[in-house]
Amino acid sequence: MRIYRNPTNKEWAEICQRPHLDITQLQATVSTVLNDVRTRGDEAVKEYEERFDHAVLSSLAVTEAEIDEAEGLVSEELKKAIKLAHANIHKFHAAQKFAGHKIESCEGVVCWQKSVAIEKVGLYIPGGTAPLFSTVLMLATPAKIAGCKEIVLCTPPNREGKVNPAILVAARTAGVSKIFKAGGVQAIGAMAYGTESVPKVFKIFGPGNQYVMAAKQQVSLGEVAIDMPAGPSEVCVLADETANAEFVAADLLSQAEHGIDSQVLLISTSEEMIQKVQDEVERQLNLLPRKEIAQKALENSRSVLVGTSEEMMALSNAYAPEHLIIQTKNYEEMAAQVINAGSVFLGQYACESAGDYASGTNHTLPTHGYATAYSGVNLDSYCRKITFQHLSEEGIRQIGPAVELMAEAEQLDAHKNAMTVRINAIKN
Template structure:
């Protein structure tokens, strides 16, 4: 049960300090500090947007040649062909361990099982006598998947994006990912793509990949919607092409997590969860909200201890400087602050997590209890890990089966339907001064003698 310490709150002074790893620590912050707490790191994107626009324009005009030029410039590889061949797919199968293949198949089965529960069932409704309305779910015919392949090749994202696309019935699933300096794509990405049913794979990364899928090139097909995470350049490219040329899954940015704990939480678990997001990239952000000052210090110490053991500790250490540890008076306040933050990932590791879960209104994906680490959702629980960041969870949801479909509405009217709604339609159209609308219905009313 959540303990309300609001009557004791007057004993504490709201303060902001800096922790030993450079993170901001807030103790009992007043509400007027919440806007500061929920802020993400800000980047000057004016020059970035200009660079992205230039690359996109070049790809639009020069197609494969431009993509190959930027692959040499940014990924330091000379490519004679952009398409991944069947021989390369077969080679990848030999390079991936049986253990990893087994893990990929398990994750794919769970992702498939969960997303199949989201299949749409159409219902025909007679809204008035003689007036029937219904929806039909139609898959997007061509979708493009962007899979980062830089410091951490995200083969798990292949499963997350391609599996629901296949379930939805998308006819063409195009995947772009950057190759290494030898011109090879990470073999686990290729194996995951084969498992999930990707149609074709191309060696293209960054802005040039987004442009290629948005406009089409001599090799890479134009798609109707682009999915997938990426760095600031990729995100800016997705947003720019979405203005006129192609739909995108969501506006998104660097990864983030919020962890809520109390005095009964496991400090080592919570620290590991914070670091699992911190290692994504230096522009990521992690936040801890806790009702226990002792737990705050225990988690801070655990973070410091575990950080030293991480291969990506330099990245995580920089990320922690963007991060925040917040002490609040009770778990109700913790959830309220989390809702204001609207995190991509939310872990509720308190004793009363079941009750708190009911109060969550803004989050991408929620992990309940001390054993539900965010890593489970990233890989194999079955939920999708492509989620809204940067407070976009206030208005967006993560990728799901509906992301790959369009709903087309249908209506059918017979003579009884004209009798039911004809007069109302004419009156409303005339009041809006849309007399051709009114005339279209009046003709039908006259036809049946109304």
């Protein structure tokens, strides 16, 4: 990790840069696969599964018998952990239900909203080097609470054509409607366009590699909504002299092991703490099975020494991290100053892993600085707000003349007339 000491404003911009991914070459590949899936449906998906996932499939759909089999392959301890996580995720997201209120904006004019679930949603769950069954819980649980009628899940199979059993157990626990063996770009295309087997959905959720992200962005231009733009995973840790260096190092490495393009950032007011964390990172890194991946990610990562806690928070807000961990003695005070972050973890014991799995909050979050404008996945992600209004004759009297004047000023005569005919009707 490169160390910056009391960086200048110019260096701040450098610190906040993410690893650059040149996706110009893969865009053409992604477009070709998407067009092929749109044209040939299941046949194309199966061919790409054989080519990319090395799985020969007679059918894309996962059967109930396969899910039953998966139940027997997952330990009772892990099933209990999945149920615990699901219960906490359900409790947190159920509390986000929208309660609309009728507002009389002026006499005779009543306006209100109601929340309506998106009818069909698609969930993409990676299944490669790290099969993310926890993401099934994070995405399907709020979809079920929201009332989505069809929850479609796509995930790549292994070479034997089997889906990771923990993914299937999590899907059954969270209430997924249909599961399909499809990964990568072909899965995104199948859910965006619909095939003979895979239903077309209205919004696609879920993480993935750069091909999946490019596919989501391409289909979002005209076919289907997506949860958010996304890049590689990241964490920022704010640590003062009271922080636990072992904990901080573990938090940094837990994010670094996601992928070689992940990034971690440590900001501290203590040079001694930065050195302690560097030493701990080296020690813990050597114990990790995914050491090579984490080591590559650390090459994209930085430690920054600043003078005050205010500077720590200012730099964090400029970086707008996906995950923000605040390990300082005044973490509550600093939490009040957070402006840009996906999810925030306070104190020595709130590790990011808690939010990734079982505390109840959602781990599908904006990356690459998008926390300046996007929220993480929540119950509203699966809903639309539909607006209603009712005008009485008195409402026409109250706002009618203003509507006529404003429409006339915008030179929209038909708009003006729609109100004028009503004004004339109540005069008679």
